Amino acid sequence: MQQIDLATTPLREMNETLQAQTGADNQTAWEILNPRGSHAVACGLDAPIEVTxxxxxxxxxxxxxxxxxxxxxxxxxPGVAENMMSGTVVIDGDASQYAGATGRGGLLVIKGNASSRCGISMKGIDIVVHGNIGHMSAFMAQVGNLVVCGDAGEALGDSLYEARLFVRGSVKSLGSDCIEKEMRPEHLAILADLLERAGSDAKPEEFRRYGSARKLYTFDIDNAAAY
Amino acid sequence: MCGIVGLFLKDKSLEPQLGALLTDMLITMTDRGPDSAGIAIYGAEQDGLAKLTIQSDAPDDDFATLAADLSTALGVSVDLHRKDSHAVVILPAGQAAAARAVIAGRPGQIRVMSDGNAIEIYKEVGLPQDVAARFALSKMAGTHGIGHTRMATESAVTTQGAHPFSTGPDQCLVHNGSLSNHNNLRRKLRRDGVRIESENDTEVGAAYLTWKMQNGATLGEALEASLTDLDGFFTFVVGTKEGFGVVRDPIACKPAVLAETDQYVAFGSEYRAMVGLPGIEAARVWEPEPATVYFWSH
Incomplete structure (x- = not known):
């Protein structure tokens, strides 16, 4: 296990060290100490390494x-795992606003609660939140799965495209063009896999599925010339 | 972007360290607001006495005979303790309005930052660490305090535009965000006789809360009403003689973190601001909900 103590190592040096890893040697496990609320910790990594x-x-x-x-x-x-491409990010506590925003791949797990705008504009990332999420989550979400074991705040899935939203608890309100949809066997299979990988013992059958009604002007071919 | 810090002490043994703890928090928030900085600190209240914190760009001239002049004009004894460009004027309770009138009638540029029984406000243009050093903030004691680092958007970088704003006795407000209906609301409040001294949006927010409370609302009710009547982005932290409160607008894009232990409740725009507090590792740390009023009092 390699250790980097942010009390004595500059943040940039820590990120450069992690970004230089290729996963080809035996230094695949890293531990970062004393983050003390620092910004941009462990950003831009591109190697199959484990960082705690x-x-x-x-x-x-x-x-x-x-x-x-x-x-x-x-x-x-704010902005944990923003634009994640692949890999996994697991947060034991809570996440502030726009967790997993614009993420293109990989799995983000938040064991506590996530606040507003969780999964905004997600483009292929999978997000599993063990607790609750705040308002305007999955706004304009395009691809991927957002799984919420607790409750969702106001305007869930506003202006949604093709992302799937699964919520076990209550939904305060659905956003524009977001509707509840039938849970089919393939959805239960997706959910079971994500819940297992996220370390949640919630049952897939306890969830409801939400998705796009595809009725917004963006789905109308007559408006295509406008963009 | 601006930075807000706040510290409400439950444990009296920390009171001598309030200024030192808040100063560290304030300086950590420099990169959220390097234009100006300010602090409202509550403490050292004495029965039967009121405090006015005043500021001048020419303190040597403006403060020289002020205590004696006030004493003569009001017929009471007046003490003045100068701190750099600011001074705390101590006079018998009930004399604050008369003292304000005397000060307003003098030549020079004295501004009254606050009045009340416990509040003192210090704010200036400059880096937070320089502002803190000018007033020796780290030496101050108290029960609770609020600090602000400003990155100006809605009005000029001036002492008057710095936070906190006080529009009522022992009341103050700091703000991260911007209000969009402040001009209209300022006109309305001024017509109702509310004192608003700057063109700053936050001062209107503070004056709005004071006006609500003058009309019978509790601070909690005034904060609830602000969610309807104020348009714009805000995370507010407010101070009163008894305690401090937090409210965020319903969109809640301006950051806020709260931490609570048996010894204190702390507010920071970011968790980073709190890492120097005693026992923070074991604190309950959470993000305040949008459109929800939080308040702690002694």
Whole structure:
């Protein structure tokens, strides 16, 4: 296990060290100590390595992640795993606003709650939140799965495209063009797989599925010339 | 972007360290607001006495004979403790309005930052660490305090545009965000006789809360009403003699983190601001909900 202590190592040096890893040697397990709310911790990684961050972080933790498995033992600020490409990011605590925004791949697991705009504009990422999510989550979500074991806030899935939303608890309100949809066997299979990978013992049958009604002007071919 | 910090002490043994703890929090928030900084600190209240915090760009001239002049004009004894460009004027309770009138009638540029029994406000243009050093903020004691680092958007970078704003006795407000209906609301409040001194949006927010409370609302009710009547983005932290409160607009895009232990409740725009607090590792840390009023009092 390689250790980097942010009390003594500059943040940029820590990120450069992690970004230089290829996964080809035996230094595949890293531990980051004393993040003390720092921004951009473990960003832009591109190697099959495991990184454990011990404590709370600030903005944009694990941003743009590719391949790496990043585990934060505390809570994270806004924009965790923003634009993640692949790999996994697991947060033991809570996540602030726009967790997993614009993510293209990989799995983001939040064991606590996520606040507003979780999964905004997601483009292929899978997000599993063990707790609740805030308002305007999955706004303009395009591809991927958002699984919420608790409750969802106002305007869930507003202006949704093709992303699938699964919520076990209550939904305060659905956003424009977001509707409840039938849960078919293939959805239960997707859910079972995601819940297992996210370490949740929730049952797929307890969830409801939401998706796009595809009625907004963006879905009308007559409007195509407008964009 | 701006930075807000707040600290409400439950444990009296920390009171001598309030200024030092808040100063560290404030300086950590420099990169959210390097234009100006300010702090409202509550403490050192004395029965039967009121405090006015005043500021001048020419304190040597403006403060020289002020205590004696006020004493003569009001017929009471007046003390003045100068701190750099600011001074705390101590006079018998009930004399604050008369003192304001005397100060307003003098030549020079004295501004009244706050009045009340417990509140003192210090704010200036400059980096937070320089502002803190000018007033020796880290030496101050108290029960609770609020600090702000400003990155100006709605009005000029001036002492008057810095936060906190106080529009009522022992009341203050700091703000991260921007209000869009402040011009209209300022006109309305001024017509109702509310004192608003700057063109700043946040001062209108503070004056709105004061006006609500003058009309019988509790602070909690005033904050609830602000969610309907104020248009724009805001995370507010408000101070009163008894405690402090937090409210965020329903969109809640301006960040906020709260932390609570047996010893204190702390507010920070970011968790980073709190990492120097004693026992923070074991604190309950959470993000306040949108459109929800939080308040702690002694």
């Amino acid at each position: 961050v011990r404590g709370h972080t600030g903005y944009y933790c694990a941003g743009m992640n590719k391949q790496a498995a990043i585990h934060v033992t505390g809570s994270v600020g």
